[in-house]
């Protein structure tokens with residue numbers, strides 16, 4: 001990778017992305033926690049560490065269908081029949097036999113005790129008779145009812161699950177900041193929990209602005225642009241785990257936009273706008289949200305961030321409730337990257353999820369690429385695991401703003417502010433996108 005100090009970058013007063021993100025994320029707080037039934041908790045983020053109130057398994061039990069016995073009884077019978085413990089087959093016609101003194105199922109609850117040379121027929125999950133320390137699987141027996149013949153002697157402890165052997169009471173099951181997955185729901189339920197304290201999924205409202213916008217389901221005509229952004233960002237917000245509401249299109253009409261944003265504060269924990277972030281007279285989002293009123297600065301600050309694509313970004317609050325608002329550029333590729341870089345961590349922070357950023361790996365670059373000086377570029381790419389360890393990364397055709405590249409990507413190449421050329425064979429950072437394929 002070629003790293004060149006770029007004097008221009010210092011001169012044009014772009015805010016480094018890391019500084020910008022730090023200043024925005026510092027202004028956000030995780031949503032207040034609530035107690036949820038386990039059945040509703042999936043997909044939310046734990047607000048507290050969760051500790052097992054009970055052990056799992058809860059009691060000593062059979063792990064397989066078979067015969068619960070004392071291993072010493074089986075071993076003694078095997079010795080007199082000429083078996084070696086763990087050895088298969090029935091030498092010389094002599095057999096290992098135990099009397100079957102009862103049947104235990106998973107719903108059996110009375111404590112039972114083994115007498116010498118006896119066993120219980122047990123179903124997987126049945127409580128283990130006191131003093132039993134092995135369960136001989138049915139496959140290794142003649143499946144007898146009153147007495148059972150054992151063909152193969154298991155090791156002591158075989159087929160037995162001991163109370164708490166997997167998760168003793170008091171185990172830390174999951175830390176605050178963890179997403180509740182289906183498997184965690186199983187762990188919580190199995191250790192006796194019926195509800196957990198989580199943070200609500202952030203409610204995220206998405207508004208596309210621009211007089212030229214028309215809704216999907218047709219081709220764009222001159223003077224009309226199909227609104228791709230609000231649909232794409234609603235999907236992106238849902239992918240992060242937000243309750244995403246697409247408000248749709250708002251014209252570049254100051255009163256309409258102001259009223260709409262004010263109305264949306266009632267149901268939003270975060271509002272995302274696209275378009276109108278430029279400094280031209282028609283760039284309504286910036287004009288309205290930065291307008292000074294009563295001697296006070298507008299509620300949103302626009303910053304030129306050293307980011308490519310998506311240089312102009314806005315952040316602030318709207319309404320008396322001070323609902324946070326993120327303003328992304330109109331160009332769809334820039335809006336998507338702006339969402340990745342700024343809105344996604346903001347949603348994670350509101351949800352209480354940790355970490356808020358995508359995981360990244362170092363990867364071997366397969367093709368030489370250039371990148372603008374002074375800007376941190378995020379470029380759609382395909383990451384693959386390399387045989388023998390590590391990763392390779394292939395930048396996708398068309399550069400950072402192509403929608404086809406974004407749609408194909410499973411990673412985003414990160415090219416730092418000082419990088420102007422990254423040579424094939426060099427090592428680069430890649431954010432891993434969580435694609436289901």
Ligand SMILES: Nc1nc2c(c(=O)[nH]1)N[C@H]1C(S)=C(S)[C@@H](COP(=O)(O)OP(=O)(O)OC[C@H]3O[C@@H](n4cnc5c(N)ncnc54)[C@H](O)[C@@H]3O)O[C@H]1N2
Nearest residue numbers: 208225226227228229230275276277278283329330331334
């Ligand atoms: N003099 C300069 N002009 C521009 C600069 C600059 O530095 N100096 N930067 C360019 C860059 S980079 C971008 S990105 C845009 C950002 O502009 P806005 O946020 O004001 O976006 P718009 O002007 O509203 O739209 C830009 C482009 O994207 C289309 N668009 C808008 N909304 C949607 C939508 N919901 N779905 C699909 N496409 C949308 C819009 O029709 C425009 O074609 O500024 C440049 N200009």
Ligand code: MOO
Nearest residue numbers: 309310311329334
């Ligand atoms: O900054 Mo524009 O937002 O590069 O695409």
